[in-house]
Amino acid sequence: xxxxxxxxxxxxxxxxxxxxxxxxxxxxxxxxxxxxxxxxxxxxxxxxxxxxxxxxxxxxxxxxxxxxxxxxxxxxxxxxxxxxxxxxxxxxxxxxxxxxxxxxxxxxxxxxxxxxxxxxxxxxxxxxxxxxxxxxxxxxxxxxxxxxxxxxxxxxxxxxxxxxxxxxxxxxxxxxxxxxxxxxxxxxxxxxxxxxxxxxxxxxxxxxxxxx
Amino acid sequence: xxxxxxxxxxxxxxxxxxxxxxxxxxxxxxxxxxxxxxxxxxxxxxxxxxxxxxxxxxxxxxxxxxxxxxxxxxxxxxxxxxxxxxxxxxxxxxxxxxxxxxxxxxxxxxxxxxxxxxxxxxxxxxxxxxxxxxxxxxxxxxxxxxxxxxxxxxxxxxxxxxxxxxxxxxxxxxxxxxxxxxxxxxxxxxxxxxxxxxxxxxxxxxxxxxxx
Numbered sequence: 001x002x003x004x005x006x007x008x009x010x011x012x013x014x015x016x017x018x019x020x021x022x023x024x025x026x027x028x029x030x031x032x033x034x035x036x037x038x039x040x041x042x043x044x045x046x047x048x049x050x051x052x053x054x055x056x057x058x059x060x061x062x063x064x065x066x067x068x069x070x071x072x073x074x075x076x077x078x079x080x081x082x083x084x085x086x087x088x089x090x091x092x093x094x095x096x097x098x099x100x101x102x103x104x105x106x107x108x109x110x111x112x113x114x115x116x117x118x119x120x121x122x123x124x125x126x127x128x129x130x131x132x133x134x135x136x137x138x139x140x141x142x143x144x145x146x147x148x149x150x151x152x153x154x155x156x157x158x159x160x161x162x163x164x165x166x167x168x169x170x171x172x173x174x175x176x177x178x179x180x181x182x183x184x185x186x187x188x189x190x191x192x193x194x195x196x197x198x199x200x201x202x203x204x205x206x207x208x209x210x211x212x
Numbered sequence: 213x214x215x216x217x218x219x220x221x222x223x224x225x226x227x228x229x230x231x232x233x234x235x236x237x238x239x240x241x242x243x244x245x246x247x248x249x250x251x252x253x254x255x256x257x258x259x260x261x262x263x264x265x266x267x268x269x270x271x272x273x274x275x276x277x278x279x280x281x282x283x284x285x286x287x288x289x290x291x292x293x294x295x296x297x298x299x300x301x302x303x304x305x306x307x308x309x310x311x312x313x314x315x316x317x318x319x320x321x322x323x324x325x326x327x328x329x330x331x332x333x334x335x336x337x338x339x340x341x342x343x344x345x346x347x348x349x350x351x352x353x354x355x356x357x358x359x360x361x362x363x364x365x366x367x368x369x370x371x372x373x374x375x376x377x378x379x380x381x382x383x384x385x386x387x388x389x390x391x392x393x394x395x396x397x398x399x400x401x402x403x404x405x406x407x408x409x410x411x412x413x414x415x416x417x418x419x420x421x422x423x424x
Contacts, residue, residue, distance in 0.1 A: 059300040064310035074299035087286035088271040098276035102314040110329045118340045128330045128337035
């Protein structure tokens with residue numbers, strides 16, 4: 001049994017979808033960010049970084065979305081969520097997910113998490129970061145739209161662990177002030193993902209626990 | 213034959229060291245950042261992101277440091293640079309490298325690459341970012357020092373693709389304004405790495421081409 005620690009609306013949704021895609025046995029545990037639960041000793045014992053997602057396995061706890069997605073693909077190979085036996089093809093999957101983690105998600109985080117990178121008292125700098133998010137995130141998603149997303153899925157005809165991650169970040173685009181008309185292929189991918197039963201199930205599970 | 217595109221002083225050093233560790237046949241090609249070569253059509257054809265590292269293989273080009281390090285480990289398994297056959301142990305490697313890529317490197321990038329996240333005309337916001345780097349990078353490396361680096365190597369007794377990556381970011385610490393006395397285990401790891409012949413070879417190759 002795996003335990004996913006998540007917060008609704010966070011990037012943990014990608015791992016949640018992948019667990020369902022893999023047919024993995026799991027429990028989802030909400031971390032209440034509104035009440036600062038991610039900074040409690042109990043949660044810091046799970047993840048010293050105070051972030052989600054974290055995935056508890058029978059061997060220990062893992063973090064970082066690209067890591068968790070690759071772990072799920074390797075742990076449940078029958079689901080064929082990544083070309084794990086081919087170093088180059090697997091690297092292409094990792095390349096896409098690493099770009100989302102270290103560039104796309106980071107640009108988005110400047111919207112409301114600017115205190116990671118400037119003093120919390122510096123409201124002018126925080127506002128400058130927030131204001132630039134539409135520009136930076138649009139540039140990044142235009143690159144994804146034009147050069148990376150092969151279609152219909154990220155890798156082309158084969159669905160993979162890249163798809164729930166792109167979808168998750170795509171759900172933030174309106175909040176990031178991105179004009180979706182500029183990234184029609186990403187928008188179509190988002191619609192394709194939103195129609196999947198597994199995606200709807202993950203979102204429903206997160207909504208249910210959030211309301212509880 | 214593999215071709216590594218790098219800029220001296222960049223995170224491409226990690227991949228360079230790993231190529232030598234793997235005994236891989238490679239050529240290293242310098243991208244002249246001082247002359248803006250990373251934004252030329254010729255280089256954008258290699259890597260549309262305009263960044264280094266990029267690794268040209270016989271199957272195509274790959275980017276993103278954690279991706280390249282894992283690819284080298286999988287492509288040259290005899291070098292035993294990662295526990296590639298064990299999903300959990302491999303995920304621990306990926307978790308460490310993903311943290312360096314998406315958190316540690318990103319915090320450092322706010323020193324001089326702030327225009328990724330605020331308007332280039334906003335000198336006050338750029339200065340605020342630069343000024344906060346000692347705080348953010350110290351916090352991150354204190355977590356690495358206390359919770360992640362097992363010693364003597366990142367994973368413990370076994371050297372892996374985590375080590376050249378941590379070493380590479382560690383060489384930036386003085387420039388980031390971090391007091392190394394606060395992270396003695398990272399400092400010892402850096403000294404251990406600097407004494408390795410393969411590390412010295414990679415640095416000498418980068419210095420030689422930089423001077424050419």
